[in-house]
Amino acid sequence: MTGEAARQLWPSARPPAAPEHLVWHLSTVSELPQVRAEVRAHLAGPRLADLRDRLVLALDEMASNALRHGGGDVSASVRPVAGRWLVEVCDGAPGTPPTPAVGRDPSEGGLGLYLIAELAVDHGWYVSAGAKHVWAVLAP
Numbered sequence: 543m544t545g546e547a548a549r550q551l552w553p554s555a556r557p558p559a560a561p562e563h564l565v566w567h568l569s570t571v572s573e574l575p576q577v578r579a580e581v582r583a584h585l586a587g588p589r590l591a592d593l594r595d596r597l598v599l600a601l602d603e604m605a606s607n608a609l610r611h612g613g614g615d616v617s618a619s620v621r622p623v624a625g626r627w628l629v630e631v632c633d634g635a636p637g638t639p640p641t642p643a644v645g646r647d648p649s650e651g652g653l654g655l656y657l658i659a660e661l662a663v664d665h666g667w668y669v670s671a672g673a674k675h676v677w678a679v680l681a682p
Contacts, residue, residue: 551659552640555666557630557677560623568616571609574602581620593627593682596661600629600678603654607640608633612674623679626663630677636669640676 564584566577578598585594597620608616612633621628642655659665662678669675 551642552655552676553666554639554668556668557628557664557666557675557679558623560621560628563619563621565617565619566605568605568609568618569614571606574605574609577605577618578602584620590682593680596680597627597629600658600661600680601631603658604629604631604676604678607631607654608676611635611638613638615673626679626681628677628679630675632673632675634673636672636674638674640667640674 564580566573566580568574568577578601581598581601582594585597601618601620605616605618608618608631613635615634616631618631619629621630640655642659643653658678661680663681665678667674667676
C-alpha cells in the first residue's frame with residue numbers, strides 16, 4: 543500500500559452527532575487498563591460481548607496512538623449514536639493526520655489503524671479548536 547492509499551483509508555470527515563457519554567482525559571498509556579475496565583463494566587451483558595470487545599480494542603488502539611504520537615492533552619469518548627457506538631479520541635497534534643503504516647513488517651506493529659478501519663462501519667478524522675479528532679463508528 544502506498545502512502546497516498548493509506549491516507550485515503552482514514553478520510554478527513556466529521557463523525558455523526560452524538561451526546562456525551564463515557565469520557566476520559568488521559569495523560570499516559572498506564573491509564574488505559576482502567577478505561578478498558580470502565581467500558582467493559584458499562585457494556586456488561588452477554589449479548590454485548592462481541593461489540594464490547596471491538597469497542598475496547600478500537601478505543602485502546604486510538605488512545606494509545608494519541609498518547610504516543612499526539613502531543614499530549616488526550617481525551618477519549620465512547621458514545622451511542624443511532625443504534626451504533628462512536629469512539630472518538632482527540633489529541634494535541636492537529637497537523638499530523640492519522641497515518642497507517644506503509645511498507646512495514648507486521649511484526650513491527652503499526653497496523654492498528656487498518657484494524658480499526660476493518661472493525662468500523664465508518665471512520666475518519668478532523669481538526670477543531672486546535673485538536674485532532676480521530677473517530678470510528680462500530681455496529682453491534
